[in-house]
Amino acid sequence: MTMIEMKNISKSFTSTNGERIQAIKDVSLSVEKDEFISIIGPSGCGKSTLLRILSELQEYDSGEILFHDENLKDNLGFVFQDSVLLPWKSVYENIVMPLKIKHMETPETLAHVEELLDLMNLKEFRNSLPKELSGGMKQRTSIARSLSYNPKLLLMDEPFGALDAMTRDHLNLELRRLWKQTKKTILFVTHDIEEAVFLSTRVVVLSNRPSTIHDIVTIDLPEERTLELRDTPDFINYVSRLRGMLNEQS
Numbered sequence: 630m631t632m633i634e635m636k637n638i639s640k641s642f643t644s645t646n647g648e649r650i651q652a653i654k655d656v657s658l659s660v661e662k663d664e665f666i667s668i669i670g671p672s673g674c675g676k677s678t679l680l681r682i683l684s685e686l687q688e689y690d691s692g693e694i695l696f697h698d699e700n701l702k703d704n705l706g707f708v709f710q711d712s713v714l715l716p717w718k719s720v721y722e723n724i725v726m727p728l729k730i731k732h733m734e735t736p737e738t739l740a741h742v743e744e745l746l747d748l749m750n751l752k753e754f755r756n757s758l759p760k761e762l763s764g765g766m767k768q769r770t771s772i773a774r775s776l777s778y779n780p781k782l783l784l785m786d787e788p789f790g791a792l793d794a795m796t797r798d799h800l801n802l803e804l805r806r807l808w809k810q811t812k813k814t815i816l817f818v819t820h821d822i823e824e825a826v827f828l829s830t831r832v833v834v835l836s837n838r839p840s841t842i843h844d845i846v847t848i849d850l851p852e853e854r855t856l857e858l859r860d861t862p863d864f865i866n867y868v869s870r871l872r873g874m875l876n877e878q879s
């Protein structure tokens with residue numbers, strides 16, 4: 630079942646010195662229910678712009694976006710590349726904020742928040758303020774915040790970019806598990822090709838600016854993904870194929 634249809638989306642910006650920059654050109658993509666799509670492409674090609682357009686934070690110039698499930702628009706979680714936490718609120722209060730706004734504080738959802746604190750290794754810091762956290766902790770807090778009300782559609786813009794390799798591995802596994810258990814549709818931007826292959830059902834490769842879709846690769850690997858999978862020939866093949874495509878772009 631198709632959830633979202635993007636048809637020929639284009640978007641230009643005018644920079645402060647008056648130069649016109651076309652970020653996205655004629656991007657068409659259908660997102661199926663429960664897909665995990667990663668988007669990779671050269672820096673500055675328009676990946677964040679594409680997610681912002683999808684979340685309706687950013688307008689686009691031409692084309693069309695169809696949400697086949699209208700409820701999806703109100704059931705959307707977003708992890709920004711440079712997520713901002715409320716500086717005067719604690720880790721816990723930041724994570725609970727979306728539930729508060731949506732009047733969804735129930736014993737079940739609050740129990741889920743406790744699980745997320747545990748999952749993100751933030752229990753000890755629940756009462757800390759953002760300024761008392763490391764960059765990685767802040768990022769984990771914003772990931773927990775985006776998951777707190779269990780959104781159906783999750784847009785994640787390099788959520789694990791600032792994390793150390795071990796935490797990243799751990800969160801990759803957990804995100805895959807969460808995605809499978811809670812049936813979400815995820816669009817995930819990353820610079821890490823291995824991460825894209827590990828997590829996704831499909832990987833979208835964007836070209837250099839103006840971004841068009843260079844290719845879409847279906848990742849036909851076992852449903853059950855363990856870290857050892859990364860050492861298998863099939864996995865390595867996907868990674869090198871995608872790396873080749875990316876190198877052509879830069």
Ligand SMILES: Nc1ncnc2c1ncn2[C@@H]1O[C@H](COP(=O)(O)OP(=O)(O)OP(=O)(O)O)[C@@H](O)[C@H]1O
Nearest residue numbers: 642643644650652671672673674675676677678679
């Ligand atoms: N609000 C804005 N005003 C002007 N130009 C913008 C704006 N937002 C993005 N751009 C430009 O659009 C292009 C795409 O930016 P975008 O942030 O989407 O890239 P990206 O693929 O996410 O890059 P990165 O991998 O470095 O995060 C860039 O050239 C950027 O300078």
Ligand SMILES: [Mg+2]
Nearest residue numbers: 676677678710
């Ligand atoms: Mg970006």
